[in-house]
Amino acid sequence: MQVRVRYAPSPTGLQHIGSVRTALFDYLFARASGGVFILRLEDTDRTRYSEEYVKNLYDTFKWLGFYWDEGPDVGGPYGPYVQSERFPLYQARAKELIEKGMAYYCFCGEERLAKVRADQADSDTSEMGYDRHCRGLDPAAAAARIAAGEKAVIRLKIPLEGTTKFRDALLGDIEWKNEDVSPDPILLKSDGFPTYHLANVVDDHLMRITHITRAQEWIPSAPLHIIMYEAFGWEPPELVHLPMVLGADGHKLSKRHGATAVDEFRKAGYLPEALVNYVSHLGCSFEEGRDIFSLADLERLFKVERLNKAPAIFDYQKLEWYNGQYIRLKSDADLLGLVMPYLVQAGLLAEAPAPEPRSLALGAMPLVKERLRFLADAPIMLRYLFEEPPVPAPEEFIPKKLDKARAAELLAAGGALLPSCDLSDLEATEARYRAEAERLGAKFGDLMMPLRVAVTGSRVSPPLFESIRLIGIPKATARIGRAVAALS
RNA sequence: GUCCCCAUCGUCUAGAGGUUAGGACAGCGGGUUUUCAUCCCGCCAACAGGAGUUCGAUUCUCCUUGGGGAUACCA
Numbered sequence: 001m002q003v004r005v006r007y008a009p010s011p012t013g014l015q016h017i018g019s020v021r022t023a024l025f026d027y028l029f030a031r032a033s034g035g036v037f038i039l040r041l042e043d044t045d046r047t048r049y050s051e052e053y054v055k056n057l058y059d060t061f062k063w064l065g066f067y068w069d070e071g072p073d074v075g076g077p078y079g080p081y082v083q084s085e086r087f088p089l090y091q092a093r094a095k096e097l098i099e100k101g102m103a104y105y106c107f108c109g110e111e112r113l114a115k116v117r118a119d120q121a122d123s124d125t126s127e128m129g130y131d132r133h134c135r136g137l138d139p140a141a142a143a144a145r146i147a148a149g150e151k152a153v154i155r156l157k158i159p160l161e162g163t164t165k166f167r168d169a170l171l172g173d174i175e176w177k178n179e180d181v182s183p184d185p186i187l188l189k190s191d192g193f194p195t196y197h198l199a200n201v202v203d204d205h206l207m208r209i210t211h212i213t214r215a216q217e218w219i220p221s222a223p224l225h226i227i228m229y230e231a232f233g234w235e236p237p238e239l240v241h242l243p244m245v246l247g248a249d250g251h252k253l254s255k256r257h258g259a260t261a262v263d264e265f266r267k268a269g270y271l272p273e274a275l276v277n278y279v280s281h282l283g284c285s286f287e288e289g290r291d292i293f294s295l296a297d298l299e300r301l302f303k304v305e306r307l308n309k310a311p312a313i314f315d316y317q318k319l320e321w322y323n324g325q326y327i328r329l330k331s332d333a334d335l336l337g338l339v340m341p342y343l344v345q346a347g348l349l350a351e352a353p354a355p356e357p358r359s360l361a362l363g364a365m366p367l368v369k370e371r372l373r374f375l376a377d378a379p380i381m382l383r384y385l386f387e388e389p390p391v392p393a394p395e396e397f398i399p400k401k402l403d404k405a406r407a408a409e410l411l412a413a414g415g416a417l418l419p420s421c422d423l424s425d426l427e428a429t430e431a432r433y434r435a436e437a438e439r440l441g442a443k444f445g446d447l448m449m450p451l452r453v454a455v456t457g458s459r460v461s462p463p464l465f466e467s468i469r470l471i472g473i474p475k476a477t478a479r480i481g482r483a484v485a486a487l488s
Numbered sequence: 489g490u491c492c493c494c495a496u497c498g499u500c501u502a503g504a505g506g507u508u509a510g511g512a513c514a515g516c517g518g519g520u521u522u523u524c525a526u527c528c529c530g531c532c533a534a535c536a537g538g539a540g541u542u543c544g545a546u547u548c549u550c551c552u553u554g555g556g557g558a559u560a561c562c563a
Contacts, residue, residue: 048563126489128490216557217557252556290512370526373525448523
């Protein structure tokens with residue numbers, strides 16, 4: 001039997017790093033088993049729905065490099081793949097359950113439900129949730145009220161006794177007492193929209209889903225779904241509940257822990273490879289003694305047995321390390337392509353730069369490749385190549401244990417030497433400067449630091465001689481001249 | 489409160505009865521180096537606790553403790 005797995009997001013927010021991790025495992029599971037990966041939009045919550053989130057969903061996965069075999073945009077034999085386009089299906093199925101006596105109309109309004117909840121909170125009862133007030137209603141009477149136009153929801157009849165068993169491919173056998181299952185959850189809302197439970201079960205069955213992979217927060221609704229499958233007389237898919245992703249404080253990952261929307265990572269200059277690689281190791285391992293895995297590697301190596309049961313804490317530092325690794329793996333041309341939008345946004349480069357500034361930027365890539373943590377760091381690091389940096393305060397020029405006069409002297413000497421240097425020969429240039437430092441009785445570093453500050457505007461910068469080679473000796477000499485003047 | 493799931497270094501993990509408990513990130517200390525970074529080397533650091541089972545338990549069972557999740561006309 002061919003494996004069919006789906007990622008079924010609800011477009012009620014930006015794609016979250018946690019759900020993307022679930023999507024990744026869905027995707028890998030399908031690919032590793034030669035199965036089919038399906039995207040299904042669960043847009044049944046129209047109060048939180050937004051078109052913008054649908055767009056974000058597509059953008060996110062395109063950027064990450066996932067593709068689906070069936071979905072709203074690519075079609076497929078079991079469509080439509082958007083739940084809002086499938087409403088009649090759910091209504092029919094809910095009514096089917098009523099006819100079978102497995103579900104019932106409930107006429108309880110918000111107020112009564114709120115009161116039930118409040119009473120439960122006040123008393124020391126362990127009973128929680130709906131009190132099954134309408135469960136005992138005469139079906140014919142209820143049907144008559146519906147026919148008369150009264151508003152109602154449809155609730156599933158959870159058996160009052162007995163147990164529901166199911167097997168999780170990861171966690172093994174799980175058995176629930178039916179009295180502990182959510183008491184008669186709503187299947188169809190009063191506005192006729194299905195809830196997650198109904199839509200999910202109906203669609204998973206109709207779309208021939210073979211494996212449900214979702215986060216462990218869904219375990220408590222699994223028995224309820226199983227009861228529904230049984231009520232319909234359907235074979236339930238295999239369940240795989242994935243470990244959750246937590247923040248540093250051990251709670252469900254959320255905004256207060258830092259960035260959570262994939263979009264935020266993307267804008268900050270994270271690479272999709274880094275994100276995928278890092279996230280794939282939250283709750284899963286692939287191969288020992290290796291840290292770097294491409295999406296293609298993961299597709300090949302993924303196995304359900306390598307999944308973990310315990311929740312994983314999201315570690316921003318490790319993600320950052322991965323990002324650096326992937327940045328260093330890029331060719332200069334590729335890196336420039338990635339960094340370009342950031343340079344453009346900072347006003348350092350035109351959107352379609354002329355050959356000269358473009359080659360300047362390209363030449364700068366080897367200088368920053370080892371230094372970038374995020375793509376967004378590039379403009380800060382490279383600004384001095386494109387613009388005249390302001391002359392820093394005098395104390396910035398003064399090496400440790402030296403004074404202002406000495407700094408000016410070293411700076412002037414270093415500047416004077418520059419025009420006669422052949423910067424295509426870095427070694428020779430360095431040798432000359434070392435000799436110059438010796439002649440002046442200065443440490444090499446003390447000769448270099450003021451020069452660096454004068455040329456780049458900062459004590460921290462990419463390698464100096466290569467930087468000068470990029471902007472040209474005349475420009476560098478001019479900057480040094482200005483700095484000498486400022487120091488005198 | 490009730491129910492469910494989980495438990496190896498600070499973090500992500502390897503380990504599937506016998507290992508000096510391995511790797512990675514972070515931290516710390518060195519080295520390379522014109523600053524910063526990269527890179528290289530080293531160090532620190534874990535089987536939550538208690539009962540069993542067994543010749544032998546990190547590994548199997550139970551209990552305790554701890555952590556997380558669910559308890560919506562959201563998913």
